Amino acid sequence: MDLATEDSLSQTIDRAVKRYSSLFKLPSYARVVVLLALICIGGGLISTAALFPSLDGLLSGLLLGSSLFLLNLVSSYVISTLVLRGDTIYDLRRTVALSLFCWMMWLAFIIIGVVVATPFGLSWWVRLCLLGFSAVVILRLIVFDSTSRKSYGRRLIASVLQPFACAVPFLVFWTAIAYPLTLYMLLYFVFSLGISIAASHFFLSTLNRVGQQTLGVPSISLLKAFLLNWIMDLNAPLEELLEKLGEEQDIGVSLMKFGSSKPKAAMVIPSVHPGPFKNIGSSVLPSMLKSALERKLNCVVCVPHGLFGHELDLASQAQNQKLIDRIVESADFEAAETKATSFVTLSNGTATACCQIFGKFVFISFTLAPKTTEDLPQDLGL
Known part of the structure; x- marks a missing residue:
């Protein structure tokens, strides 16, 4: 190995060591809240300013975005203090951060909907908003089922509370602009929830099957134990699994x-x-x-x-x-x-x-x- 290669390896390892503590690190609570406010209010303004270019449209967008921001905060507070109370991972900061990431995904669907709706009609914006709702529900189901050790019922409530709460301002806004809310739209929420639960269950079952076949331990169990150690320094859950995977031998x-x-x-x-x-x-x-x-x-x-x-x-x-x-x-x-x-x-x-x-x-x-x-x-x- 020449000297240049050795220096490059050492520099690479040194950079990795410096970033070791940054793994799974989230911004501060204040920064997460500010980002959430910017994205929610910005998403509301983008939607209405493009589709309803008027002063009333801007005011409606500001009201829509502010409502989404407040509902995100309130739902995150309820989840962390009531639904997942005592969970070792989901304090208020991490719960709000998850809502932020979910809303970023939802916003992507909203922006695509605005772009498509401009030439093809308002219904496409509504459809993409609803599709974003489904994507967020699936994401939250996967995240909570993969990381929380609470009961399935509590994980389910934590998964659906934020997206259903955020759907309310959209429904109110669509009603205000005289967009028809048909029975099919209400049925969409019911079927969307069922399909989301089935899809997340299938995805996680597939992952668990890989771990079970490879190591004899479900993959999600390993992930939960790893996160509890990495985030909370709890060594017992992961070591219990390692004891099952290990083998005895003499040590010199x-x-x-x-x-x-x-x-x-x-x-x-x-x-x-x-x-x-x-x-x-x-x-x-x-x-x-x-x-x-x-x-x-x-x-x-x-x-x-x-x-x-x-x-x-x-x-x-x-x-x-x-x-x-x-x-x-x-x-x-x-x-x-x-x-x-x-x-x-x-x-x-x-x-x-x-x-x-x-x-x-x-x-x-x-x-x-x-x-x-x-x-x-x-x-x-x-």
């Missing part, structure tokens, strides 16, 4: 102590990868193991990264504790070697290898510092 541990009557330093390298991410599995094992051994040995302890990849992640915090307890129990041994070679360092400008022999034991380290170092294959240790 290398432990070196330096000292005479009392240890002065220790180094421990378990055959475990510190992963997969955040506080899941063995991601926090190095710090936990370091703290436990320092309390036990009353000396400085380091836990460097071994030659292991994510295939050797522990499944849960419970597995971490089992391993730590066993290592701490085995740490009471006397140092046997009294001689050591000089510490040898060799570098080619990119990689640095270090070696020191303690009697019958050899310590070898490898690093690409200050460049980024990824997981290294176990073959390097053979």
Whole structure:
């Protein structure tokens, strides 16, 4: 690998690390509300200004947009505080943000309807508005069913409350401009809801089937557990699934102590990868193991990264504790070697290898510092 390629890889990884904390990050509540107001009022004005280019049309559009904005806020408040009360994910900010994204989708249908209705008649605007309503219902059904752990009835209410509430100003406006509201339009809402529920159920069932066939766990269950950890730092739901997916195997541990009557330093390298991410599995094992051994040995302890990849992640915090307890129990041994070679360092400008022999034991380290170092294959240790 040439130097330019290495620098490019390091820069790419550094950029990814900087954006790591931005995953699933939403704007502040105030910004979400402002964006929602702009889109709702802007959507109302766009609709009426293009189709009814007059002062009355502008005033009607402003009233329509303001009504949509208020109904979005009120419905989001009701959903977060009553319908999904206690849900670990859907606080008011996230609920309003979902309404914002849904209204952005709905607005796209409205704009298309305005464009088509200008040459072909007002009915096309109405049809596209109703089609946008159906799209939003399907989206909300999929989102809430995929992410909320509340009962299905509560998820259903949370899914339909906002779009049905926002449909009311449109119906009032269409009545005001003498557009005929027929029985077929009312039946549309009924059939649209039924078709939306069936479509979202089919979509999610298909996704669940893929996870069930591949891992033996429904895909949506994995997604919910992942989101609970990523958003709320709850590790138990995902670790319960990882325990089912994992397999038992023996774990080797290398432990070196330096000292005479009392240890002065220790180094421990378990055959475990510190992963997969955040506080899941063995991601926090190095710090936990370091703290436990320092309390036990009353000396400085380091836990460097071994030659292991994510295939050797522990499944849960419970597995971490089992391993730590066993290592701490085995740490009471006397140092046997009294001689050591000089510490040898060799570098080619990119990689640095270090070696020191303690009697019958050899310590070898490898690093690409200050460049980024990824997981290294176990073959390097053979």
